[in-house]
Amino acid sequence: MKKTQALSKLVKVCVAALAGVTLMAVAAQYFFVEDWRWLVGILIGTGLAVFFTVVRPAYVKFRAIYSDLIESEESAKRMTQELNKLYNELGKSYQDLEAVNLVPEDPTTLLKLSTSGEIEFISDRFKQIMSISEDGFFTNIYDWFKEENLNEDFITSLRNILSRGQSWNGELNLTDLDGDLIWLDMSMQPVLHGKSGETKILAIGRDVTEEKEAKQRSREINREAIEKRVREQQYRSVLILEGQEEERKRISQEIHDGIGQMLTGLKLNLEGITPSDSPHMKKRIRDTKDLMKSVIKEVRRVSFNLTPSSLVDFGITPAMKKISQEVSALTNTEVVFENRTNFINRLDKNVETNLYRIVQEAVNNGIKYAAADKIVISFEHNPSHLIVIVEDNGKGFEFKKLEKTGHFGASGHGIFNMKERAAFINGSLDIQTKLGVGTKIIIKLPLS
Template sequence: MKEARAFSETLNFKKLKQMYLFALITIAITILLSQLLIQHNINSQLNDSKLINISGKQRMLSQKLAKEILILNSDADSSNDQEVISNIKKTLALWKFTHEALQKGNDSLKFPETKSIHLLELFNAVQPNVNYIEKATTQYLIDREKHISHTISQQEVKGILDNVALFVTKMNVIVGQYEYEALEKVTKQRNIEYGILSFTLLILLLEFFFIFKPTNKKIEILISKLLSSERRAIKLARDTEALSIIKENSVKELKSLNFAMENTLLYCRISPLGKIIHMGDKFSKLLQYNPSFDADKNFSKAITTVEKEQLDIDRIIAEKQRSGWQGELNTTDKNGNTLWLDMAMIPVRIKKEELELLVICFDITVRKNAELEVERLNRENIIEKINQQKIISSKIVENQENEQNRIAREIHDGIGQMLTGLKFSLESINLDDKEKSAQKIEYLKKLSLDIIKGVRTATFNLMPPELSDHGIVSSIAKLTLELGKLTGKNVQFYNKTDFDQRLDSLIEINIYRLTQEAINNAIKYAESSHIIVQLSHSNKILSITIDDNGKGFDVASVEKKRNSESGMGLLFMKERVQYINGRAFINSIPGEGTRITFNIPI
């Protein structure tokens, strides 16, 4: 012991403490500097990515401006001019604002005012095109509103398109410059971080060789001497103190066990007659049981205040005092609240003739309440689904009935009346009067063609012959063509992957009806002028996408209104596509348009 004490005195702990403190401060400073630098560069990179994104958006806005001008210039119907002109003005204003923010900086968008010399040169180079596009577009809109010569407008449109093309090309260079400068920043940050990491590793290496390794060696020697001294001391005191140490350890273990049981377990010791011998502190707090004030120490009355529940507990104690019992109890505490306990009664023999019951419980009230709540929610969910199915079924029957009534009216009012006219015209033909007979025969030919057209229209609405004869691609192509002719809308169909497979008839019918409903909704509700239907496929999925430029809607709010016509329409559409194991994706932006995509496994 003296040798160890003398060796420990030679260790300079004050100097060791100073060295440790210096090393820790150095590491902390390097980590702090590294984090500050990283956060600064991350914020800078966020602004850089935003700049690149907005610069790329400028190209899209210029192209959108050119597209809207082309639409306005090619639209012979002047009734929509004001709406298109308003959209062009909005696009022009947004394009101009964004360009000025990129060129001169903007505090709200966090765009810097300062730029590199190369970026300034690129912005100066694109500025003439920006000025021309802004001036020419404004002049073109004024001419369009005043109905000035079409030839002048064509010249202005051509000038705008040429400058938009130049603008897009130059903006590509600007975006590339932004990306190049952002890459330079990232490279610089990486080199700095490597430097900080190298410095930190150097500090750790120096600490290891000059602090940890020498100190560890000295401490190992000290511990070795201390252990040797301890072994000699234990050997000298073993005979006299062995029993005392064992007894002390046993007392500590019993105290620890008793403390753990009192404060962590819900436990109680009761007699075979149900009287409380001892109850743990945690169990007492849960049951609000105080042995000093509660004269009646009956276990069942401490557990619950309901007489029926007390009788059940007394019965369990009487029947299971020798075999033991385990189960869940639903009881009522002194405040009238429901209490669920997972209880185990274990018989313990203290002496030969003395028997006790050790009761160990777990409070499962929260879990049971959660289970009951889950059951209640499941029941409500099932009831809600049943009600939705009832609504869907009734709506389907109603739609079928309306479709049948519509077809009946078409046959009665259209085809029926034409057939009646045909009958009367045939009966009124007088073969002796050849001139009038020839006129009536010509009229009958025209009437016969109208009847044939009406029959074809009715059968097309029921089931287009192309669907059964040629498949889904041909039927959708015919559907878009016919709807475009009937409504005057620009309805286009594209088979992007040249899909030509035949599917199950039930799948083809549902795909046709889904596409028909989506196009009709775009025409009827969205007030669209341009509708594009695209079909594509992979090895496992067939996709049909319907895009329109209508007024759009808020998908979330419409889906919440399950009782409205639009809300039920979306629900029916999703139910129908799920019927053929497909999925529907509906994306819409108010004021910009809607995209509906159906993915069906093939």
């Protein structure tokens, strides 16, 4: 909204200054002419007619379409905020997935073992869990674990723990005799047996297969639902980005063909006025001409930023050269473009547009937030990838702190938009920065 107000004020000042100075100049020129009042009346009438039939309608139309663009950007910001919330929900939802409505069974004795791992007793519950219908199960638990392809280091560690008279507990992923996957929550505890005082090992546990499967099913169902919502939100974001580009193109055309042409015509008319000999009047006309030149330059700059003609006509490489020249000419920051591997290929229109917007955002951040006095844009490519680097010598920032606080304040929103645009064109975006050493943004884009 600040941009709309500033541009509105600029156009108003320009029109008012032109009208005032033009009338003063002509009035002064014909002041000593016999019918000067008649001439001034015609001039005023003509000026008012031009203002209300040409300049004012164009200004009103421009203000309306520019306000529409600002509103669409606000809408895009709200969409990205909703998308960020969905990503957060994806992580938080797993806390709810654990609440599966199953009543766990009580642990029972499953096996009795000797200290060497020989199986001396198998309970009915264990036979039920493992689908043992008759004799023929393993005689040694360690041989069973080896057959189940459990890790050798785990088996060795378990043997050493039990031999030292210590207990072990954990979950085991095993296969029953029917070939089905079984999860056992088991605890192995050395105990003294009978009057002999001989040490035996009791394996106590319960079947947790149903709990595991229920949690996995819930996780998959919830993940599918959330991912569907994320995909829908991403699709909406893509439509908004594409709509913004079309709106920018339309506004740029309106500015260039409408207001820009009218301002140029007013400038030519102003230059055609013959000033009086009054030094004051000469200075006023000279100042007005300078103001008009500044307005035309500003309109061209806004039009270029909205939709650079070099990007549409010639591609991303000439557009990068052009943006470096334009920004260097209009700001106190030197922007340099280096095409290190002579990349000249044309890319898909959407790819070029989004890549240009990423670089534009990076350059603007370097100027606005990092206070950099030099920014280097470089291209490097190989047969499979194009690598675009935007590096400034500004003051840098704490990227980890930005990630914690979120992406919707100051430059954080711009960084989020850059990442979204990079993902949209199947690219990756990496940010390397540190306080006092500048910022380096690396975009890696597949070419195939």
